Amino acid sequence: MANFDTIKGFAFDLDGVLADTARFHSQAWRQIAEELHIPWSEELESGIKGIDRMSSLMLILNSAGVADKYTEAEKETLATRKNDHYKELISTLTPDDVLPGMHEFLADLKANNLTMSIASASKNAPFILDKLQISDYFVGVVDPSKVKAGKPAPDIFAEAAKILDLQPEEVVGLEDSEAGITSINEAGEISVGIGDAMQLHAAKINFASTNDVNLAQIKAHLNW
Numbered sequence: 001m002a003n004f005d006t007i008k009g010f011a012f013d014l015d016g017v018l019a020d021t022a023r024f025h026s027q028a029w030r031q032i033a034e035e036l037h038i039p040w041s042e043e044l045e046s047g048i049k050g051i052d053r054m055s056s057l058m059l060i061l062n063s064a065g066v067a068d069k070y071t072e073a074e075k076e077t078l079a080t081r082k083n084d085h086y087k088e089l090i091s092t093l094t095p096d097d098v099l100p101g102m103h104e105f106l107a108d109l110k111a112n113n114l115t116m117s118i119a120s121a122s123k124n125a126p127f128i129l130d131k132l133q134i135s136d137y138f139v140g141v142v143d144p145s146k147v148k149a150g151k152p153a154p155d156i157f158a159e160a161a162k163i164l165d166l167q168p169e170e171v172v173g174l175e176d177s178e179a180g181i182t183s184i185n186e187a188g189e190i191s192v193g194i195g196d197a198m199q200l201h202a203a204k205i206n207f208a209s210t211n212d213v214n215l216a217q218i219k220a221h222l223n224w
Helices: 022-035 042-047 053-063 072-090 102-111 125-132 155-163 178-186 215-222
Strands: 009-012 115-118 171-175 190-194 205-207
Touching (some): 009 155, 022 042, 053 072, 072 125, 102 115, 102 215, 115 155, 155 171, 155 178, 171 178
Parallel strands (some): 171 190, 190 205
């Protein structure tokens, strides 16, 4: 059973945990879908949450049954176009876009000598952290292109623990998506879900919003 005394580090998802960049992903993917005359839906909106770029594109194409109509090169072009638009959108980020409560939480972890890494499916994570001016909190950022499989596979969070030079059981992972919680659990780490507790029921600990996340409650829960 986990006890807080064994915890030495925290691995963070980015979109929806540190900043609301998920809205930019949605906006950029929706533009691609509209260009392809594929209807946008709530299912697509929630489905692309937490998964990598090509998986998102395939989800959109499969929703209209047109995945086989595009070559691999055309799919790469579509994914690149989406990312170019996304990068335009995230270039507007400032420190004010850090989600409520997260500045305080990061400072609390640092004050308690708990190391931190980023476990995001986004290849743009370093750029986003710089725009938010919180890069210095993190030992490192997982490069999603270097892991074998994206979320819900455990690879990204497993690599986040390696970056911290910690064992999985020494790491707490924070996520706002089902795929992410599965990734944390499969990696053998302690999962903290941020958002709808029903949707994120597999999380070890749940918080309704980023503003509710705090170290004292995580410690209390693990030592219960």
